[in-house]
Amino acid sequence: MAEIVLANVSKSYGAVPVIEDVSLAIGSGEFVVFLGPSGSGKSTLLRMIAGLETIDSGTLTIGGQRCEQLPPGQRGVAMVFQNYAIYPHMTVRENMAFGLRNINLPQAEIASRVADAARILEIGALLDRRPAELSGGQRQRVAIGRAIVKEPRAFLFDEPLSNLDAALRVRTRVELAELHQRLRSTMIYVTHDQTEAMTLADRIVILNERRIEQIGTPLEVYMRPVSRFVASFVGSPAMNFLEVDVSRRGAERLVTLPSGAALPVPIDLPNDGRYELGVRPENLRVVPSGGDLVGEAVIIERLGDRTLIHVRLADGRSLTAQDSGRSNVAPGDRVALGIDRAEMHLFDASGRAWHPAQAQAVRATETA
Incomplete structure (x- = not known):
């Protein structure tokens, strides 16, 4: 687990600003959701933490270590994407083990981590299947399993449920909440879905126009919005x-x-x-x-x-x-x-x- 601290972070694409002077501290073991409309900067902010986007100014600290200049693989975070990003020609077991083999972990250690992740996610019976033989929810579990085996300091989720149907989305949302309770890992989750934010988050970070509009518990942002934007955006x-x-x-x-x-x-x-x-x-x-x-x-x-x-x-x-x-x-x-x-x-x-x-x-x- 690790505390993540962003201090006065900004990002632009040429002359177009996408994140402006954002400061945020995420506690170790906390589940924080970035919520906002399209174009508010929530996915960009997540990718800056992951190292997939550069930070133009400001600092990023993960577990007490300055990280804004480190490559993604050295930041100790694992990202789960919207489109699963799993290899179609590999089995579930091979997909989960792939990253560990690349860093030359011993085979016994790889097998142990894959088995533990499969047990946590209840996908042990799927380890020898290929992605084409899996449902959307099962593929998402594989993507999460691939992140778990890395034993990261923090998990980063970029709209991981948006490709699932309504019923499966509800079920997977509950599973993610249970996963956090079991692992007690630091988790950051990006979504535009208010229900996901309200049901999963310890705290919600509401972004609007490249800045943080409000940070608070789900009840705080619902009952005491700080602005008309938050009041109009949160609630259905x-x-x-x-x-x-x-x-x-x-x-x-x-x-x-x-x-x-x-x-x-x-x-x-x-x-x-x-x-x-x-x-x-x-x-x-x-x-x-x-x-x-x-x-x-x-x-x-x-x-x-x-x-x-x-x-x-x-x-x-x-x-x-x-x-x-x-x-x-x-x-x-x-x-x-x-x-x-x-x-x-x-x-x-x-x-x-x-x-x-x-x-x-x-x-x-x-x-x-």
Whole structure:
């Protein structure tokens, strides 16, 4: 296991920057997921750690050793690719042993490592098959096994599940989580899939426009996004956004909704004025009467334990609300929606997020 530290790392292709001044410390044995949209720089950052891309400026330390100038084979990391990258003419056993033979390990040591990896991944019965005789999930296990036998200080995964079908993806995701629990190795995993990030990560690094937007546990980035980008990117279905006016009434702050309703908000803000209100579908509920917003149900998504209701407001804006799995709302119905005051988010003109918990921290600092 090894701690990985990036300090002020940057990378450009000619005049085009792809990573700008990124600093990040990944703890030994930690499972960290790089999450972001296409073009955010997450795969480039992973390949810089692996040594497959050069680092233009900044430093990379793996297990206390400076590595930015070392070739890939001397960094003590193993990479698992999206396309498996296993040799079709070799058996599973030969594929897993290939890298070890290249560094002239004794045959007994090679056999022992391959057997141990096959046991961990439960592919012992497949060792004499060739890749053409394997399913997609089995091939991915072979690729992971080839990384395990190297006994690396860290594992690097570059969207390893993207070629699998939905059911196999879920099963393999669980297997990866179990593998981390057994090995307790440092793992970095790149994905654009939020479900993979939320279910696998100890911490998520969210990248946007070549920089780190937020680092936090899955719950932190979901419940307390630092910016409108994170709030809109993390969560499925996406967070709802409404432009609102914030004003004071005595010591209380009020948010005026497009409907004209004024809601007290338990959030300290630097200024009054125009903000965006963010509320997740599970915090925008169908209520029997009254409600903070009223609109027409347009589309109903019945998901078993819950029902998602797409609601069109009078001004034409659309929101996604949540009701129980036994909801009797039908398209065309007029529905009232209640907002959970404790789970509202406000975003200023710069995109910065303000939350109730943040207000408590501000008050605590002022008191100190």
